[in-house]
Amino acid sequence: MKALLYHGPRDIRYGSVADPAFKDDRDAIVKMERCGICGSDLHIYHGEGFSPDLGFCVGHEAIGEVVEAGRGVRKLKPGDRVMLSAAVGCGSCEMCLAGHITRCLNNQMQCYGLSANLQGCQAEAIRVPAADFNAHPIPEGLTPDQALMLTDNLPTAWFGLQGAEIAPGKTVVVVGLGPIGLMAVEGAYVMGASRVFAVDLVAERRARAETLGATALHPDQTMAAIAEATKGRMADCAVECVGADATINLAMGLVGRSGAVSVIGVNQTRQFSFPMGMAFFKGLTFRIGTCSVQDTWRALVPLIRQGRLHPEKFVSHTMPLSEGADAYRLFDARKDGALKMVMTA
Numbered sequence: 330m331k332a333l334l335y336h337g338p339r340d341i342r343y344g345s346v347a348d349p350a351f352k353d354d355r356d357a358i359v360k361m362e363r364c365g366i367c368g369s370d371l372h373i374y375h376g377e378g379f380s381p382d383l384g385f386c387v388g389h390e391a392i393g394e395v396v397e398a399g400r401g402v403r404k405l406k407p408g409d410r411v412m413l414s415a416a417v418g419c420g421s422c423e424m425c426l427a428g429h430i431t432r433c434l435n436n437q438m439q440c441y442g443l444s445a446n447l448q449g450c451q452a453e454a455i456r457v458p459a460a461d462f463n464a465h466p467i468p469e470g471l472t473p474d475q476a477l478m479l480t481d482n483l484p485t486a487w488f489g490l491q492g493a494e495i496a497p498g499k500t501v502v503v504v505g506l507g508p509i510g511l512m513a514v515e516g517a518y519v520m521g522a523s524r525v526f527a528v529d530l531v532a533e534r535r536a537r538a539e540t541l542g543a544t545a546l547h548p549d550q551t552m553a554a555i556a557e558a559t560k561g562r563m564a565d566c567a568v569e570c571v572g573a574d575a576t577i578n579l580a581m582g583l584v585g586r587s588g589a590v591s592v593i594g595v596n597q598t599r600q601f602s603f604p605m606g607m608a609f610f611k612g613l614t615f616r617i618g619t620c621s622v623q624d625t626w627r628a629l630v631p632l633i634r635q636g637r638l639h640p641e642k643f644v645s646h647t648m649p650l651s652e653g654a655d656a657y658r659l660f661d662a663r664k665d666g667a668l669k670m671v672m673t674a
């Protein structure tokens with residue numbers, strides 16, 4: 330089959346790779362219909378990935394059609410259109426069954442497309458482990474792009490908002506306005522935020538946040554602007570969607586007393602220098618991690634259906650998988666309004 334393969338820094342190629350095959354009778358093979366490029370895929374693209382492997386298939390967001398289901402698959406059958414969770418769990422332990430794949434007791438939580446271990450979703454076909462659990466029929470009434478945004482981006486934004494303890498009346502700041510950051514801005518209002526500040530270097534992205542009702546700020550002006558707007562109290566909640574040391578520090582500086590900071594951007598610094606004094610003085614809550622995607626669907630599917638959340642509107646480009654190398658280049662350069670890149674089979 331054809332897939333996007335990582336051959337080294339800034340070298341992702343559309344090439345041939347072996348068709349996916351069953352490793353377990355609970356696996357299913359899914360023919361990709363649509364897949365996305367995530368901001369975290371850029372870490373791999375830049376050569377700062379999660380494994381030294383080369384030649385593996387990248388990507389962790391996809392929807393598609395079940396073409397083969399193992400003997401142990403009970404809920405899905407060939408022909409079903411499904412959305413995949415970007416991260417998979419064993420699907421049989423107590424924690425997975427309760428929806429917490431990040432706490433999988435069999436230590437089988439993994440993500441597609443980070444190494445040769447579990448091949449990625451930017452491919453014509455995908456092996457889905459424990460398919461009954463890690464894939465879900467696309468809910469009725471959802472468009473393909475809406476379903477695709479439920480495989481990673483919107484659940485991650487939602488998880489970030491929950492970690493930042495958004496509640497009615499809170500003042501929220503979102504740092505980093507890629508697709509996940511913009512989804513966090515929209516989601517913050519759904520959770521009852523009274524005011525949302527949205528921070529990014531890119532003017533185009535700040536303008537997008539303003540259309541959602543946020544007060545958009547350049548990082549350089551953020552500290553003074555939020556201090557003035559809140560009479561020195563600063564924000565109650567911060568969602569950090571970049572993962573760089575500087576933006577994590579900024580987010581911690583932007584919340585006031587008893588503030589909560591939730592980091593969902595991927596940080597690959599081995600040793601982050603944590604501002605203990607400031608955190609102590611403020612009584613800060615700091616959370617970091619990734620979400621159990623499946624666990625968010627119960628809340629997010631009805632919110633999309635009822636038009637409260639519109640994750641699909643952040644899709645800026647839809648291109649064929651065969652042009653995936655160009656899609657990466659555009660996305661990396663943030664050119665041509667590149668925001669959310671979607672590829673079709």
Ligand SMILES: [Zn+2]
Nearest residue numbers: 367368369481
């Ligand atoms: Zn992702």
Ligand SMILES: [Zn+2]
Nearest residue numbers: 419422425433
């Ligand atoms: Zn498990």
